[in-house]
Amino acid sequence: MAEKDLRALFVHQLKDTYFAENAILKALPQMAEAAQSEELRGALAIHLRETEGQVKRLEQVFQLLGEDVKGVDCEAMDGILDEAKSVISDCDDPEVCDAAMLSAAQAVEHYEMTRYGTLIAFARQLGKQNVVQALNENLEEEKAADRKLTSIAESRVNRQAA
Amino acid sequence: MAEKDLRALFVHQLKDTYFAENAILKALPQMAEAAQSEELRGALAIHLRETEGQVKRLEQVFQLLGEDVKGVDCEAMDGILDEAKSVISDCDDPEVCDAAMLSAAQAVEHYEMTRYGTLIAFARQLGKQNVVQALNENLEEEKAADRKLTSIAESRVNRQAA
Numbered sequence: 600m601a602e603k604d605l606r607a608l609f610v611h612q613l614k615d616t617y618f619a620e621n622a623i624l625k626a627l628p629q630m631a632e633a634a635q636s637e638e639l640r641g642a643l644a645i646h647l648r649e650t651e652g653q654v655k656r657l658e659q660v661f662q663l664l665g666e667d668v669k670g671v672d673c674e675a676m677d678g679i680l681d682e683a684k685s686v687i688s689d690c691d692d693p694e695v696c697d698a699a700m701l702s703a704a705q706a707v708e709h710y711e712m713t714r715y716g717t718l719i720a721f722a723r724q725l726g727k728q729n730v731v732q733a734l735n736e737n738l739e740e741e742k743a744a745d746r747k748l749t750s751i752a753e754s755r756v757n758r759q760a761a
Numbered sequence: 762m763a764e765k766d767l768r769a770l771f772v773h774q775l776k777d778t779y780f781a782e783n784a785i786l787k788a789l790p791q792m793a794e795a796a797q798s799e800e801l802r803g804a805l806a807i808h809l810r811e812t813e814g815q816v817k818r819l820e821q822v823f824q825l826l827g828e829d830v831k832g833v834d835c836e837a838m839d840g841i842l843d844e845a846k847s848v849i850s851d852c853d854d855p856e857v858c859d860a861a862m863l864s865a866a867q868a869v870e871h872y873e874m875t876r877y878g879t880l881i882a883f884a885r886q887l888g889k890q891n892v893v894q895a896l897n898e899n900l901e902e903e904k905a906a907d908r909k910l911t912s913i914a915e916s917r918v919n920r921q922a923a
Contacts, residue, residue: 605857612864674843675868678836695767698886702774702879706837706872713871717864720914724860752882 609721610666616714617657618670623707624650626680633686634700635693638751643704646744653740656733663730679706694755701752708745715741771883772828778876779819780832785869786812788842795848796862797855800913805866808906815902818895825892841868856917863914870907877903 627650631643661668683703686696715738722731789812793805823830845865848858877900884893 604854605860608857608861608864674840675837675872676840678838678840681836692766695770698767698883699770701882702770702875705875705879709871709875710837710868713864713868716911717867717914720863720917721860724917749878752879755882755886 605721606725609718609725609727610664611671612714612718612721613657613660613664613666614669614671615673616711616718617654617661617668618673619676619711619714620650620654620657621670622673622676622680623711624654626683629687630683630700630704633696635697636751638754639697639700642744642747642751643700646704649740649744653737656737660730660733664727676707676710679703679710682706698752698755701748701755705745705748705752708741708748711741712738712745767883768887771880771887771889772826773833774876774880774883775819775822775826775828776831776833777835778873778880779816779823779830780835781838781873781876782812782816782819783832784835784838784842785873786816788845791849792845792862792866795858797859798913798917800916801859801862804906804909804913805862808866811902811906815899818899822892822895826889838869838872841865841872844868860914860917863910863917867907867910867914870903870910873903874900874907 624647627643627647631640631647634640634643658668680703683700686699686703715734719731719734719738722728722734786809789805789809793802793809796802796805820830842865845862848861848865877896881893881896881900884890884896
């Protein structure tokens with residue numbers, strides 16, 4: 600990585616997050632299509648539209664910083680999405696398919712939450728208040744998406760217990 | 762992955778989490794050694810001891826399920842820890858080093874939080890109440906570790922703003 604200062608580290612993580620959001624943008628339609636329950640399919644479809652907006656907000660952040668809009672490969676997100684893809688291709692039982700999909704989708708959300716948390720801390724540390732709002736909007740959307748996925752997972756558990 | 766049922770999926774994710782915790786156990790001493798601030802070094806050292814306990818709890822879960830204690834390679838955690846390692850080897854400025862380390866450590870915590878959240882949902886769905894407590898203790902420790910790291914990150918920001 601060879602980051603020499605905090606600004607370089609911040610821009611590197613911005614690129615990592617931009618790569619990750621774009622990778623999710625590509626994966627979400629397949630995930631939504633493979634989801635068995637209408638509720639999960641709907642939640643993934645809504646998150647696809649949110650992710651499109653998040654990518655645009657990240658592009659604004661690059662512009663406000665005077666940096667080229669660019670991604671850098673993010674192995675962690677690649678690993679999480681490879682797991683999601685293997686779930687999709689292996690899906691026999693609809694219940695198991697959705698459980699695995701929920702798990703993969705929540706791993707995605709948590710990765711993004713931690714990245715936005717870090718980006719916001721770095722931006723504040725660098726005195727870049729003008730980019731904090733856009734990053735915070737993305738963070739709040741990721742948190743809400745994770746809560747929605749948790750409530751779907753819990754309603755599954757309660758249905759099975761009934 | 763070829764999971765044919767929810768129990769197989771649960772055991773697979775348990776192995777993934779066991780692999781991840783053991784990988785963290787190996788990485789934490791290097792991370793703590795490379796940390797510049799005493800506060801961060803201390804937090805990582807405490808989390809190392811907690812992680813040892815978490816690995817033991819996971820081994821109990823395997824036993825309660827009648828399964829062999831075994832890990833499966835987890836690409837997502839490999840990716841996160843590779844980033845942490847590159848941070849350690851590239852560290853020039855102590856401030857930047859700690860900022861990057863905090864970021865990597867929080868990505869680790871978030872990955873574990875989402876895994877334990879999923880494992881607990883699966884265990885409840887499978888009626889395996891006897892393993893929920895151990896998994897929940899690990900989840901609560903991860904959440905507390907993440908809160909601690911967030912408070913260290915925020916105190917850095919406030920110090921610089923002062």
